[in-house]
Amino acid sequence: MSAESSFSLLGNLGAQDISFVHAYENPVMSEFIAASAGGFMVVGAVIVIALLSYYRGWRSLWFDWLTSVDHKKVGIMYIVVAFVMLARAIIEAVLMRYHQSIAVNDPGILSPDHFGQLFSTHGSIMIFFVAMPFVSGMMNYIMPQQIGARDVSFPLLNAISLWLTAAGAALVMISLVVGQFSTGGWTAYPPYTSIEFSPGEGVDYWIWSISLTSIGSTLTGLNFATTIYKNRAPGMTLFRMPLFCWTTLCTSILMIFAMAPLTIATLMLALDRYAGFHFFTNDSGGNMMNYANLFWLFGHPEVYILILPAFGVFSEVISTFSGKVIYGYKSLVFATMSIAVLSFTVWLHHFFTMGQGANVNAVFGIATMLIGVPTGVKVYDWLLTMVRGRIRLSTAMLFSIMFLVTFVLGGLTGVILANPPVDFAVHNSLFLVAHFHNMVIPGVLFGMIAGYQFWFPKAFGFRLSERWGKASFWCWSIGFYLTFMPLYALGLMGAMRRTVEWFRPEYLGWLQVSFAGAMLLLSGFLLLAVQLIVSVRQREQRRVPAGDPWDGRSLEWSNSAPPPEYNFAVIPQVEARDAFSWMKEHKKAYLSPDNYEDIMVPKNSMVAPVIGVAAIVFGFALVWHIWWLAIVSFTGIWGTVIARSFVTETERVIPASEVRADHEAWLARVREAPVTPREREDTSDNVGRAEVLA
Amino acid sequence: MNGEPTTGGAVETYEKDFRSYCIGGALALVLTAIAFALVAFEILPVFERLVAIALLAVVQIVVHFRYFLHISWHSHRDDLQLVLFTSLILFLMVGGTIWILFNLHSRMM
């Protein structure tokens, strides 16, 4: 606590906390890099504001996007957040790889403190502000359409979840300019992160940004689970759902139960730091080992929250681009459920070395090896889907195939690590770092990129450039191997993680190769941006208004591209699995409905952005100990919630006549559209009416 | 307060629902009183007392679920599944935490 008893309007905040001022007062390379990063962010924000003003986009931004509660818009906004934060986190990674490639018997370009912040933000951002929003956005966009629903069960809550995550991301971005971030890693273990050893504001930035987004994720899980249980179209039994919906359901269950331990861990850490409690202190009965226990009770299910949606994407992509029904549907469902349950039984493998007895370690080690089995079942199912299929090597399919090979390699190193005695040798070494990147990059990232390539035409009405997509794919793939294979070797040679300088010259070559790989990964990301820009410019030739460019199998392909606000003019009656394929085979696709009805859709609401902005202010105020502001913003958040509850007109009507007019016009276009044979799929002939092969 | 309800056609169910809360309340009261009495009057040896308190708590929780929350084997399958799954998660998390921390503690001494 501050020695001064005087009240300060700005809490602990002072001029020297602004990164530009700080760099001016301490002119060293490390500070310049930090200030430039802050500068880039400010410049980026200014450019966005300038573009919005130039194209007069403010009205549209507010009325069409920021206040929207439409799951499709919310999904897209989640993915935008993910891509923006991915840009930052990749640059941080490249910076660290560069520094490490020269920092052998050399202090490099980053001070230890700066390096500490970099690995902390890189990890925290990638997990909480890239991967989580990416999977949440993907599930948000696709799942309601796949089950034949108009939206999720609680649309406003959905928007609020988005804004809570955006608020957390904003706090992390603000930390680039105002103050410093934590140096405790993405796991923030006390007592290092206690007030005694991390007295500044860094750990508090971590605590509050993570807390905000984790509340959002719990609410998202609740929303998706309710939607799947209660909002499916008639005839859509659970066992007729596409696999992406099954993985969404299991992911949601994980979100519901796994975020609570994190909330508890961060709350206890906050109480220790702010109020002198003794949950994790060295003295007075604190138990720092409980932090690791609580954190990983969250942390392990968390990684399954990230990977299960990717598995869902792969099921959809592989079956569509093999032109075959997915092999072993039921085994895939049961495998997914097993993974979900087992993910709650393995968390101790993250701290085998913390001091438990061998029996405890053995039980969790065995459970960890068990959890590889259902994943293996899934891999075989995907392979068998491809056997005797008519495979098209689209960008999405390429990412899927690379996933199959690379993810399995990473899984094998996981089985190695599951062995407690082996883990004692490589825990927290670069071997571990290589392992988990070997799971997240080919698993989560490739899955999300594949989903993005696959469903982009549905969401925006035009296809992405396959040429640039494939170029990006090769950079990502080769880049991954070059960056991380050396890390396995380095880990076995004794190199530990989070290390700012090494003293063994034999590491140098491997680190340089790794840096080259990181540059390729960055190129892969940049090529995705190029792909988007090129595709937008060519969008007229790439349009697929009929909505089914790939001969899709599930219901989201049965509406227009982009889909109408209400998803389906008439809620479909489902007769079988792969509902849309069934309709196409039985000539029930694109039929005019007998009856149109008025459709109720939720009205836009400014509640979500208001809560989001108030949450940013609340988090910021807590970080800097600006108590009056914290109270005001907290009251603002709950006051908004209560005020909203008094609003009765929360829906608006889309009259049946309008639905009829729009739908019939679209059906007319579809019936006129030429059917595109598979060989012409990647040409401007493809207007979204793909040939259906028996 | 116990007069006839003014909405038509649902008299027997009103009686049934009313009884549910009364029985639940009475049972909860008794179970609570026994638990406090066990401690206040130091009935039973310590270990057995602790076991008895735990059992009384579990029974009272079931009473609350059944008579106040109306959760029983007749509930909607989704709701039952959720309660049972939650119980599994609670068992794993709480049991696991206590096992791990007591194991660590014993190895620190």
Added chain:
Amino acid sequence: MNTSPLSHPGLNLGSVDEYSHEEAEPVIFGFWIFLMADLVLFALLFATYATMSVQGQADGPSPADIFDLSSAFIGTMLLLASSITFGMASLALKYRADGPHLVLWLVLTFILGAGFIGMELRDFMTMIAQGAVPQLSGFLSSFYLLVATHGIHVTAGLIWMIVLLIQLRVMGRTTTVKLRIMRLALFWHMLDIVWVCIFSFVYLYGVTL
């Protein structure tokens, strides 16, 4: 798909108000999920308390030194009574289309709940005056967090009750308001369940061990 007459937890409106009954299913299911997540939160606070009450006393007091059982008993009675009165309010919601019963039972619930909070605050202040502050030991930190988290939840429920009483007056007994009262009922009963665990495993165990 659903062969059970009970479509959601808590008192079902059923044939008394079929429209509300149909609207209720997804809305109450969503809230039920939230309660499950909340239970996990409490469970971990209990698990932490279980270890810290034994291992984390440091040089500070033990549970037996500071727990006041008679106060805990009174609080328990107040909260249990409030659960019963909320049950009566739920019955009034379902079976009495109008009349003062619903509001009166809710107000009674509020008074009993506020009484519970009042007792708890008094207990905390007594303990603090004795020097048993959370900053003294791990055991005390975990005790205060667990019990105060429950207390904050109850307080939130009381605020929610006031808002709903206002909404009953301003908006009337619409489906929306009914569904909110039904969710508050679930919340309130769940908090009583958590309290059963607190008086059993914190207070009674604390004094016995």
